Amino acid sequence: MDLEYKKREIMKDKEEIIKNINKLKEEKNAIILAHNYQPKDIQKIADFLGDSLELCIKAKETDADIIVFCGVDFMAETAKILNPDKKVLMPEIEGTQCPMAHQLPPDIIKEYREKYPDAPLVVYVNTTAETKALADITCTSANADKVVNSLDAETVLFGPDNNLAYYVQKRTDKKIIPIPIGGGCYVHKKFTLEDLKRVKEKYPNAIVLIHPECNPELQDNADYIASTSGMLRIIINSNEKEFIIGTEVGMIDRIELELEKIGEKKVLIPLREDAICNEMKKITLQKIEKSLLEEIYEIKLDKDIIKRAKVAIERMLNIKG
Known part of the structure; x- marks a missing residue:
């Protein structure tokens, strides 16, 4: 089969699927929420695209x-918690378990609660529903410092x-006890200082944006440490033209989509x-x-x-400022 013909057929199929998705959404009063790391095709059809905090809201x-998440x-669990009477669907259930979300099970929480009985527990939204149910309050990478500073505890x-x-x-100024020891995101832990030096040599004038899930040495050498929504805002509002993106590569697709809307082009380097x-x-x-x-x-x-x-989630959402 001719390669160009095959490409056209694929595009035709894609357009038909998108058309059907939109029809089904209208018929069933459904909304599609997608995270910034989703594949570009998914980002393009989402009713709302954002980071964990934006999607919670x-x-x-x-x-x-x-809600199709x-x-x-x-x-998806967070969406269900906030909408217990709505039907929340995930288009795929196999292999979509976030490894970090399962690193803080109840037995570890119990162990630390016994050791520090007066310390409130803040859990990242990147945790299971069961873990959130044991927390005093949740946070996201966009508001973690604000959440912690809102607490009346040392x-x-x-x-x-x-x-x-x-x-x-x-x-x-509070004392933070990280639990469990070694917890984190396997994607963000990949980044090294050597990676940064290598890319910075090639793009010496580029602004370095690092996600707070990255290792401390990366954070300490960043121009900005920001959540994915923070990265987007920085790039959109900056006069600079080159940016090194220290997070999951899907974020580059998201930034490019937003730049296209305002007719701008910037160099985004993973x-x-x-x-x-x-x-x-x-x-x-x-x-x-x-689905x-x-x-x-x-x-x-x-x-x-x-x-x-x-x-725990609504306590986070109710923090002002």
């Missing part, structure tokens, strides 16, 4: 009957990302080309279509877990 505000397991338990704990410790979250890339247009059509795979959580986890 959008999930709480939506009046849709069905394109991300990893803890994100010592704070913080998990599971040790690098985010390091980031917070530099921005608070700190590592292989900084890929495999779990985030499991979702496809075909799977979204099937909407058959209303699979639905997120179901214990009512008591939902009730307790919702308190």
Whole structure:
């Protein structure tokens, strides 16, 4: 088969799938929420695209009957916690479990609670619903320091990302106890100082943006440490033209989409080309279509877990400023 013909057929199929997705969304009063690390095709069709905090807020505000969540397991669970009466679907259930979200199980929390009985527990939203239900409050990479500083305590338990704990410790007078030891994101842990030196040699004038899930030596050598939404704002509002992006490579697609909307072009350099979250890339247009059509795979959580986890999430969302 001619290669160009094959490409045209693929494009035709894609357009048909997108058309069907939009039809199903209208018929079923559904909304598609997608994380910034999702594949570009998914980003383009999402009703709302954002980081963990933005998606939490959008999930709480939506009046849709069905939420199709394109991300990893803890994100869809969070949407369900905030919308217990709505149907929350994930287009793919196999292989979409965030490894970091499962690093802080109840037994570890119990151990540290006994050791530090007066210390509140702050958990990253990148955790399971069960873990959120045991927390005093949740946080995201965009508001972790603000959440910790809002607490009336001198010592704070913080998990599971040790690098985010390091980031917070530099921005608070409180004592941060990271739990568990070694917790973190395998994608962001890939980045090294050698990577930064190598890329910076090639692009000496580029602004360095590093995610707070990255190792301390990367944070200490960044021009900016920012969540994905923070990175986007910095680039959109900057007069600089070159940026080194120290997070999952899907973020570059997101930034490019936003730059296209305002007619700007900037040079976006991945700190590592292989900084890929495999779990985030499991979702496809075909799977979204099937999920909407058959209303699979639905997120179901214990009512008591939902009730307790919702308190921790809403405490975060209610922090002003």
